[in-house]
Amino acid sequence: MRVIRYHDGAVRHGILEDDGTIQPVLGGLFDGLKPYGQATHLDRVQLLSPLDPRSIYGVGLNYVKHAREVNKPLPTVPMLFMKPVGTVVGPQAPIVLPKEGGIVHFEAEVAVVIGRVARRVDERTAGECIFGYTCGNDVSERVIQGKEMDQGTLLVGKAFDTFNPLGPAIATGLDPENIDIIGRVNGEVRQSSNTSDLVYSIRKLVSYLSQAITLYPGDVIMSGTPEGVGPIAPGDVVEIEIPEAGVLRNPVVAEET
Structure with missing residues (x-):
C-alpha cells in the first residue's frame, strides 16, 4: 500500500x-x-511531504561501501544526529542552497516512518513499530559539516531549511532488509544500492534508539546513504527513488539575496 x-x-x-x-x-x-x-x-x-515528522533522526556512515568510499572505519555504534523538522519539504518543492553553502551534497536515503510507540524494543520485534518507508534526501553542506565534525558536533551542516525532502508516498509492507534506493541528478544515476548493505539494519536502528529515546508515531529515521553522494548546484534536479514508494523529485535553486 x-x-x-x-x-x-x-x-x-x-x-x-x-x-x-x-x-x-x-x-x-x-x-x-x-x-x-x-x-x-x-x-x-x-x-x-507524506507526513510532518515529529522528530527526525539521521544516521551517518551506515552503508558499508559508502564508508569505504570516504575511507572511514565502520562505526562501532550507530553514528546519530538530528535534523530540525523545518528541513522537510515535499515533492517538487525546491531545495534552496543557502548563501553560506560552499559545497552542498545530495544523499539518497530510505526514510523509516515510526507507526507506534517504541520503548526498549528488541531487534526481533522492532519491525512491528514501523509504519512504512519513504524516499528521503539528507541534503548536507559539507564545509560547515566538516568544521562541526572536527569539534565533535553536527547540526547546522544538516539543518538548513529545505534540507530534508520526503516523499512522494509511504510504502507499507516492505522487507527492511531488502529495499532498493536510487539517487539521480539530472537523470543520471549517481547512487544505486540496497538496505542489505547497511552496517546497522533498520530494525537494529529502531531498537538501538528505543533503548534511550521513546519513539512515537510520526518520528522519522533517515537510515543513511550509500556510496555515490556528490554536489548539487542551482538548476539541477535531484531524484530519489524507492520503487515501491515512487520518485521524489526536487529542483535545486539558489537562495535569493
Whole structure:
C-alpha cells in the first residue's frame, strides 16, 4: 500500500493506486486509514511531504561501501544526529542552497516512518513499530559539516531549511532488509544500492534508539546513504527513488539575496 498526503483545498491523506487514483482516508496517518468520500486523482491535487515528522533522526556512515568510499572505519555504534523538522519539504518543492553553502551534497536515503510507540524494543520485534518507508534526501553542506565534525558536533551542516525532502508516498509492507534506493541528478544515476548493505539494519536502528529515546508515531529515521553522494548546484534536479514508494523529485535553486 502507498499512502500520500496532499492538498485539494484541504490537507488530506489518501491511498494511492497504480493508475494515479487517490482514495481519501479519514483522519490522520495513524488513524486506521479508513476510506471515505469520493476518489480523486494525482492530476487534481498537490502532493505534500507524506507526513510532518515529529522528530527526525539521521544516521551517518551506515552503508558499508559508502564508508569505504570516504575511507572511514565502520562505526562501532550507530553514528546519530538530528535534523530540525523545518528541513522537510515535499515533492517538487525546491531545495534552496543557502548563501553560506560552499559545497552542498545530495544523499539518497530510505526514510523509516515510526507507526507506534517504541520503548526498549528488541531487534526481533522492532519491525512491528514501523509504519512504512519513504524516499528521503539528507541534503548536507559539507564545509560547515566538516568544521562541526572536527569539534565533535553536527547540526547546522544538516539543518538548513529545505534540507530534508520526503516523499512522494509511504510504502507499507516492505522487507527492511531488502529495499532498493536510487539517487539521480539530472537523470543520471549517481547512487544505486540496497538496505542489505547497511552496517546497522533498520530494525537494529529502531531498537538501538528505543533503548534511550521513546519513539512515537510520526518520528522519522533517515537510515543513511550509500556510496555515490556528490554536489548539487542551482538548476539541477535531484531524484530519489524507492520503487515501491515512487520518485521524489526536487529542483535545486539558489537562495535569493
